[in-house]
Amino acid sequence: MSARKPTIADVASAAGVSKGLVSFALNDKPGVAADTRNRILAVADDLGWRPSLSARSLSTRTSFALGLVIRREAEVIGADPFFPSFIAGVESVLSERGRALVLSVVPDGAAELATYRTLAGDNRVDGVFLTDLRHSDQRFALVEELGLPAVALGHPASNVKFPFVELDDTSGIQAAVEHLISLGHTRIGHVAGDPEMIHGGRRRESFADAMRAAGLDGSLVIETDFSVSQGADATRRLLDGPHAPTAIVYANDPMAIAGLGVAQQRGLSVPGDLSITGFDGTDISAYVFPALTSITSDPVEWGRVAARTLLDQIATGVASNVALPPAQLLVRASTAPPRHHAEHPSALR
Amino acid sequence: MSARKPTIADVASAAGVSKGLVSFALNDKPGVAADTRNRILAVADDLGWRPSLSARSLSTRTSFALGLVIRREAEVIGADPFFPSFIAGVESVLSERGRALVLSVVPDGAAELATYRTLAGDNRVDGVFLTDLRHSDQRFALVEELGLPAVALGHPASNVKFPFVELDDTSGIQAAVEHLISLGHTRIGHVAGDPEMIHGGRRRESFADAMRAAGLDGSLVIETDFSVSQGADATRRLLDGPHAPTAIVYANDPMAIAGLGVAQQRGLSVPGDLSITGFDGTDISAYVFPALTSITSDPVEWGRVAARTLLDQIATGVASNVALPPAQLLVRASTAPPRHHAEHPSALR
DNA sequence: CTGAAAGCGCTTACAG
DNA sequence: CTGAAAGCGCTTACAG
Incomplete structure (x- = not known):
């Protein structure tokens, strides 16, 4: 009824105990008789007491928040649907544990490092997610x-002292x-992602490995920064080259969609003249024409597991690494036998 | 040098003043001689003192953070590139003012309201952004x-007691x-957004108004939830109807891209048989084929201005409403005269 | 199992 | 213009 929010002192006096005991009851510490504990909690509930986050933060040096710093250039940020889904997964775990997510979006590496320093220096978060891993990060x-x-x-890439949650994308490629x-297909190209990024480099290697395993030339690769514009550009260069591929494997869906646009602009039929595969199985990839064959993962689940792992790591100082189910190939309509191979037996398998 | 982080007490004793005075100097309060102030600040800098956020929060009831709650169903979240860009704009302002962004992603209205309550009850944020406005919100x-x-x-839609930052999208439509x-074109359809959302409804009205102003029938409208799948579905229904349109105006780019896919799947040529316009001018819309005529706004700037406005509102209790430059029509390749009108004079204007 | 008290690191009247 | 002290609302040894 009072305008003032109740504090621990109000709860203590209403329950006829000391503030310390209320705190012990709240935090499930040992040393509180079960019925005393229940009485205290009931009184707290009655009063509508919400322990002050900043007071708890000050005495425990805990912020009850986790940090995510996204480093992306302005041009790339909108096209990648990974983060919204990942964040939704993270949130589903944090909300039920009373934690918040502090999000930063930074344009470059210097700002990225500065942001982690500030987050830690301000004790703004209790731990952080590290995404878009790079070599010698x-x-x-x-x-x-x-x-x-x-x-x-x-x-x-190197040995680190914190846990990681990985999702194998090599088998999908x-x-x-x-x-x-x-x-x-025998002439297959790859529009790769940023080679600085571990997953960009690894997808490229997986491509090369798979080609080599089949005795094919896996050198038809162009690196990009994962952006739509570079994806389009890489496609043009591949198609203009001396050994134009009949199929292209893209390192993400937005680039594959841009590649589809380039092919169509040139009057090439997809998949008749050019087969295309994407990566991520984004929503929109199912609705372009032809629907994109892609490699799907589960970024929401990735978010959930990463959040749980980080929370464990914070609470106990250790957490085990997790390997999520590998990304799966999802065959849709953008892949087919190359035109001059249409009658080839392998196409009928 | 010490492992312990310096506190205000360390600064005070090193500078030979009281803690209160350090606080006054830090917060630019009057009553500190200029040279005393400079000396204190220099000492603080020397010691590498960073005022404790949680201590400040506890005494000032300020969190130095702003909240953004995004309510989106899982299916829609990834496709909409608005939020990443908006957030990048918000961040650019917050980071230079030492504020953080607390982000929540919730699946439905109940969770949305509960999240605002928690954010406020925990004093987790000093203010919030309200996006995706609804009627009777x-x-x-x-x-x-x-x-x-x-x-x-x-x-x-109604009178509210807080400022708003608007970006006119009616003139773009x-x-x-x-x-x-x-x-x-005379038979033009509209794949509208969620009518519950103010911007969804308003784009629809703008469409109807513009059609009416030209003496055309503006009733060829199908409502959606802004999702890619409903965008595709609405396109099919429009094309299957008794008065199939020769042009469709979409309430966002992802739906327009899905509509393009539907048209192409049916063997319709875009823009020959069907003209298409999107909304948002997203990166990828320039790279599909044909490149999408769209209506562009500046979500990054929207984020910047909204952040400044909210910060003003928090600091002073008032802030003026801002009207951003209206969204602009960007004509690309997905619009052309309808085939049977190709020789019509109006096409040559 | 319980209570009284100090402490976390700031801010802010209040007195000089 | 400056200092000493109380207060923000919790947690946590410490003593019983």
Whole structure:
């Protein structure tokens, strides 16, 4: 009824105990008789007491929040649907545990590192998610220096002291290449992502490995920064080259959609003249024409598991690495036998 | 040098003043001689003192953070590139003012309201952004009840006590309709967004108004939830109807891209048989084939201005509404005269 | 099993 | 213009 929010002192006096005991009851500490504890909690509930977050933060040096720093250039940020889904997964875990997500979006590496420093220095978060891992990633040393608990998405290149949650994307790329080969393709190109990023580089290697395993030339690769515009550009260069591919494996869906646009603009039929595969199985990839064969993962689940892992790491100081189910090839309409191979037996398999 | 982070007491004793004076100097309060102030600040800098956020929060009841609650169903969340860009704009302002962004993603209206309550009850944020405004939006009463400063994106339907930052999208829709009419189209359909949402409803009205102004039938409208799948579905229904349109105005780009897919799947040529316009001018819309005529706004700038407005509102209790430059029609390749009107004079204008 | 008290690191009247 | 002290609302040894 009073305008003032009730504090722990109000609860203590209403329950006829000391503030300390209320705190113990709240935090499930031992040393409180069961019925005393229940009485205290009932009184707290009656009064509508919500323990003050800032008071708890000050005495426990805990912020009850987790941090996510996204480093993306303005041009790339909108096209990638990974983060919204990932964040939805993270949120589903945090909300039920009374934690909040602090999000930063930064344009470059310097701002990224500065942001982690500020987050840690302000005690703004209790731990951070590390996404878009890079080779020789400076964040690994930084979070250690800062003593900031962390969880990485993907398999770090070097040994690190924090847990990671990985989702194998190599088998998906391999499956895509094998699928194309089984359709009769032999000249297959790859529009790769940013080679600085571990997952960009690894998808590229998986492509090369799969081609090599089939005795084919896997050097038809163009690197990009994962952006739509570079995806379109890479497609043009591939098609203009001396050995134009009959199929292209893209490192993400937005680039594949841009590649589809380039092909169509040139009057090439997809998949008749050119087969195309994407990566991520985004919503929209099912609705372009032809519907995109893609490699699907589950970013929402990735978010959930990463959040749980980070929370464990913070609470106990240790958490085990998790391997999520690998990304799966989802065959839709953008892949078919190459035109001059249409009657090839392998196409009938 | 010490492992312990310096506190205000360390700064005070090092500078030979009281803690109170350090606080006054830090917060630019009057009553500190200029050279004393400079000396204190220099000492603080020397010691590498970072005022504790939680201590400040506890005494000032300020969190130095802003909240954004995004209510989206899982299916829609990934496809809409608005939020990543908007957030990047918000961040650019917050980071330079030492504020953080607390982000929540919730699946439905009940969770949305509960989240605002928690954010306010925990004093987790000093104010909130209100996006995706609805008619008779329950959040308007809620933020008032909670005493939570807010800024709305778009023009609220009712009178509200907080400022809003709007971006006119009606003139863009009108320009699109007029553009299509000038090309010779008379049967124009509209794949509308969620009618519950103010911007969804308003785009629909703008469409109807523009058609009416030209003496055309503006009833060829199908409502959706803004999702890609419903966009595709609405397109099919429009094309299957008794008066199949020769042009369709979509309420967002992802639906327009899905509509393009549907048209192509049916063997319709775009823009030959069907002209299409999108909304938002997303990156990818320039790379599909044919490149999408769309209506472009500037979500990054929207984020910047909204953040500044909310910060003003929090600091001073008032802030003026802002009208951003209206969304602009960007004509690309997905619009052309209808085939049987190709020789119509209006097409040559 | 319970209580009284100090402490977390700031801010802010209040007195000089 | 400056200092000493109380207060924000919790948690946590410490003593019983």
